[in-house]
Amino acid sequence: MNAPQPAGPDVGAPPDLVADVELADGMADLPNPGPDGVRRGRAWLLARLHTEPLGLVTVPLGDGLAAADIAAAVWRQCSEAITRRWPDADPGRLVSGAGPAGPTAFPAGRRAALDDGPAVTVVVCTRERPGPLRVCLDSLARQTYPRTRILVVDNAPTSAATAEVVAAHTGPHPVRRIVATTPGLSHARNRALAEVDTELVAWIDDDEIADRHWVTEVVRGFAERPDAAGMSGLVVPAEIATAAQAWYEAFGGHSKGRGFTPAVFDPGQMRQSPLYPLPPFGVGANMAFRTAALRDIGGFDPALGAGAPACGGEDTAIFTWLLLTGRTMLYRPSAVVRHFHRRDEAALHAQLHGYGVALTAFYASLLRRRPGLLWPLLGLAPTALRDVASPGSLRNVGVRDGMPPELMRANLRGMAVGPWRYVRGVLGGRRG
Incomplete structure (x- = not known):
């Protein structure tokens, strides 16, 4: 699996360049400093073939990279994924481009979704x-899928700012604003679910x-797996500044x-427990569902999510409940969004602490809803x-020199209070 490659020991020395590289178009030199005059430490390159993402490649920029150097770095990290789709590829062909074409190429399935979804x-x-919000809506205006709404x-607004952004927005897809008067992400999500x-x-x-x-790729995922109740896609950084x-x-x-690598999580065939480890199943920053399936399981838990004491976990609960109730979930990396991460250490500290709170709050929500899950959870x-303690576990493997240990300690402290x-x-919701 071509997972994103973590940065090396210079992880604390951005700004870095974040860009796409379309292999079918060939490579171009990357000067450093770039046209804006900013000198950057590394390049984070999303390697794509006919727009399908194959890997996130990190490479030091130095005084600039020649096209051949970029091709070599992409080949080192993504050659297996490339040759599955382009059997006669090699680093030289990556420089010149002209990748595979014809009816078996990746875009063929996308065209079917565009026509019939x-x-x-x-x-x-x-x-x-x-x-x-304005930047997000601008990206949604550029969606190629014609039947996008x-x-x-607008969650518990205290000003007209959101309304003004929506009123000023222009684009080919209809945009509507509604108000969720109760603060909290789960309340906002459930308000939306009632309107969809x-x-x-x-x-x-x-x-x-x-x-x-x-x-389009969301629609394609459900078209190719009509039994799927939900799916999640790839989230890559929008900047490393x-x-x-x-x-x-x-x-x-x-x-x-x-x-x-695309994945299907079928409860009848999965070897991994839906209860742990959780990361493969999905992420709330990029998720989609059959509306009926989401309503069938009661929507989002108001005691979870941003704005609640639990800080998050409402998305994890949805994915897990769908699996526990026998529904199939998908992971489709071809459905790509880019996220603007927190820019300062204090905000990141709060985020990682919140992740810890949300994780164990999510498990509390499972037990509240189905107490019999206590025994399989104790078994896990x-x-x-071991994963919390092991430096080589999925939780810890990405941590490199330069990341303050306090950030991971904040995550553990969050788990303790979740x-x-x-x-x-829950009690606050009852009082309300």
């Missing part, structure tokens, strides 16, 4: 973040930009452990504890 509602939940959920009238619903965060083929953003990618980013506990935070959220 159903309408899709894309939901953006936001609260007083007009700048990021956009629903903006399309077969499919996709979710993107307001601090992300969608690849122009994102919605600060040390905190590089540390977050070293930790694994949003796509930790998922890589660039030794594995989980169940109590969840109880607070």
